[in-house]
Amino acid sequence: MATIDLRTEIKEFLSSRRARITPERAGLSAYGGNRRVKGLRREEVALLAGVSVDYYVRMERGSLAGASDGVLGALASALHLDEAERDHLFHLARRSKAPTRRRRPAVTVRPALQQVLDAITDAPAWICNGRYDVLAMNHLARALYSPMLADPRLPANTARFVYLDPEAAKAFFVDYDRIVRDVAAKLRMEAGRDPHDEELIALVGELSTRSRLFRRQWASQDVQLHRSGRKRLHHPVVGRLDLDVESMELPAEPGLLLTVYTAPAGTTTADGLALLASWAAGQEKPTTEITAWAHRGSV
Structure with a gap:
């Protein structure tokens, strides 16, 4: 394996962050006692982030290449991401937009x-x-x-x-x-x-x-x-x-x-x-x- 699969990374990261947030924590009313998903539904995340359901579904499937900083920030807020998680989301998005190699850290010390x-x-x-x-x-x-x-x-x-x-x-x-x-x-x-x-x-x-x-x-x-x-x-x-x-x-x-x-x-x-x-x-x-x-x- 020469690289980490970004689409898989994005999918698993976003779905895991969505799964840990209850509607109550997000400030939403939870209708019905039999929710089939753990945490928020995709449509609830889309509502909180101010994007369409289809757009959020594409993002959670691993497509962050077209997401603006504003959308990423809104998504981070909707998912209650902490500072490290927010930075990680932006890193994944940047790598999706520009899959160029980062400058390699030095392997020896001056x-x-x-x-x-x-x-x-x-x-x-x-x-x-x-x-x-x-x-x-x-x-x-x-x-x-x-x-x-x-x-x-x-x-x-x-x-x-x-x-x-x-x-x-x-x-x-x-x-x-x-x-x-x-x-x-x-x-x-x-x-x-x-x-x-x-x-x-x-x-x-x-x-x-x-x-x-x-x-x-x-x-x-x-x-x-x-x-x-x-x-x-x-x-x-x-x-x-x-x-x-x-x-x-x-x-x-x-x-x-x-x-x-x-x-x-x-x-x-x-x-x-x-x-x-x-x-x-x-x-x-x-x-x-x-x-x-x-x-x-x-x-």
């Missing part, structure tokens, strides 16, 4: 960016792409994510760790159930941005083949933005760490994200990071595996 990571000495920091490939890390991030880096396959990939090594991932991520939802949702968001990304398609295929949990999460059609937040980990050396996470897009490197993990001074987690840094100093090698992989330019 030396200057590695220098930036290395200059961050008190906080774990790494750079990844939208499919969760870890392209560069500082020494503290390597120490923090040592359970994931135990897999010799390069580049290290958070999604593979979460779904294909579930026992280790459950031991590492305190909120594992939330993580499995978030990772699948962010991968689907990335698929909407770039349905031609062959590496992403291959990753989704691998995870779908090998993980029933991923198949279930992927089928939900949920999407999510990469955002700042809180991540709770249980590190095998220093124990529980409750970390604040900041994820930032790199304007000069479209498709790449810089993520930094911090903790307020004086907290147990800040002490844990200091202990982790001491442990990492004894583990550090002159040339790390991830740096060696980056210089080879593999994917």
Whole structure:
């Protein structure tokens, strides 16, 4: 498979969002007690969006190429889409109108960016792409994510760790159930941005083949933005760490994200990071595996 089927993506996304909204939630009167559909009917969505029933049916069958931004916005409001879902809808529509290839994110990290990571000495920091490939890390991030880096396959990939090594991932991520939802949702968001990304398609295929949990999460059609937040980990050396996470897009490197993990001074987690840094100093090698992989330019 060289690309994701946009018509199928659109159909399944819109029908799943329609199915979750009751007439009461949409502000409509539900006539009759025996509704044959879950959620809203197509004609009810059309009414709420201010379009004809035939037009909405065409959209839900996968035809968004002619939809204006105004129509898409009205549809997003009718379906009560959140920010990530709205962005996903617009991504799908743009790809329908102009099926051109998106500029591929870099597969290696410029030396200057590695220098930036290395200059961050008190906080774990790494750079990844939208499919969760870890392209560069500082020494503290390597120490923090040592359970994931135990897999010799390069580049290290958070999604593979979460779904294909579930026992280790459950031991590492305190909120594992939330993580499995978030990772699948962010991968689907990335698929909407770039349905031609062959590496992403291959990753989704691998995870779908090998993980029933991923198949279930992927089928939900949920999407999510990469955002700042809180991540709770249980590190095998220093124990529980409750970390604040900041994820930032790199304007000069479209498709790449810089993520930094911090903790307020004086907290147990800040002490844990200091202990982790001491442990990492004894583990550090002159040339790390991830740096060696980056210089080879593999994917």
